[in-house]
Amino acid sequence: MIIKPLEKSKELRIYQALQDRLPFSSQDKTTLQNLQQGYQGETQLESLLTERLSPSVLLLNDLYLQLGTTTFQLDSLIITGDTIFLLEVKHYAGNHKYEEKNWYKLPHQEITNPLLQIQRSESLLRRWLQTHHVHMQVESRLVFTHPQFFLYQAPLLKQFIFSSQLSAFIKSMNRAAPAGKKEREVAQQLVSADLGDYPYPELPAYSFTDLQKGIRCHSCGRLALSSTGWNLTCSQCGAADNMEEALLRHIVELQLLFPDDKLTSKLVYEWSGGIISRKRIKRLLEKHFKPVGEHSWVYYI
Ligand SMILES: [Zn+2]
Structure with missing residues (x-):
């Protein structure tokens, strides 16, 4: 068991x-x-x-x-x-x-x-x-x-x-x-x-600005997804990906690397390398997260 x-x-x-x-x-x-x-x-x-x-x-x-x-x-x-x-x-x-x-x-x-x-x-x-x-x-x-x-x-x-x-x-x-x-x-x-994860892993130094932006393909793992209307397609392996699922995975990756950054549509848009419109990102954030604040200051938890 x-x-x-x-x-x-x-x-x-x-x-x-x-x-x-x-x-x-x-x-x-x-x-x-x-x-x-x-x-x-x-x-x-x-x-x-x-x-x-x-x-x-x-x-x-x-x-x-x-x-x-x-x-x-x-x-x-x-x-x-x-x-x-x-x-x-x-x-x-x-x-x-x-x-x-x-x-x-x-x-x-x-x-x-x-x-x-x-x-x-x-x-x-x-x-x-x-x-x-x-x-x-x-x-x-x-x-x-x-x-x-x-x-x-x-x-x-x-x-x-x-x-x-x-x-x-x-x-x-x-x-x-x-x-x-x-x-x-x-x-x-x-x-x-159980203490959970080892607290002091040796990680490479990184910052948001320095990292390559883009959405990772679920099949080959490369940052090669591009938008084809309602869906995403990988330019490396040809796999198709559902936009909502890909964006949610993408947000998980963003929050894993930058746990202290506030989740905003602007940040997710930049992180995706601009391949999905901010309007769609905003709709998805509203569906899966709770908004805090108002107007252009809104972020999600
Ligand atoms: Zn791929």
Whole structure:
């Protein structure tokens, strides 16, 4: 039973909203790629677990907890009747090598050993549970979701779950003791303690003036929609988009990047690059938002 579904992090949403609006440095590109790759792995795992896990075990995704002055993030927890399984998801692609406790992406790029990461998370989770008077066993697993991932010299560790072993792992979870009232309370306690999004992501600097204006295509993600009467069409991939839906998505992106700016028809018009008339933008704002103020000073909430 899914108790807490996966949500796309604010950091990833901001990077995606800035894509094509700002020239990204190679570091920004890498960050966006890593965030997207991580999210893809977590989404794949969540849909598999939601589909196949028995309702007798509890699934919580994406928790961000605090212990004293330390904060830590957990990808997924499966709670059975006697154990909490902590799953750390890695969507690595391609060939890797494990050698003397070091981890390499072949041919020779050393990367952080994910076993160390999960050991730290497991220890912090165990201490968090002790602090909250929860006495349950904790076990951790590293789940490799990418079908094209291969690890040379993989040690025989029960922490590793490769994509071909996921089915067997899910079956073992379904055979475990079912979660009862006590475990559901623990799950609720964890959800209540969740801090939400990581508060200090490293983002590229941006300002309204510097960003490329335009409306993003829902299909290819490029800033390439142009008006064709009542609808919008993408000049890159040819997809058609409903004007109202596209404008609402467009406003979500604007408010995500500039949460402190007042929503006005002028601002939305500028943000769209002038491809939709202010009159239409005003009508849509009146339909979906509440006006505050009068005449040319009106803004929407
Ligand atoms: Zn497109």
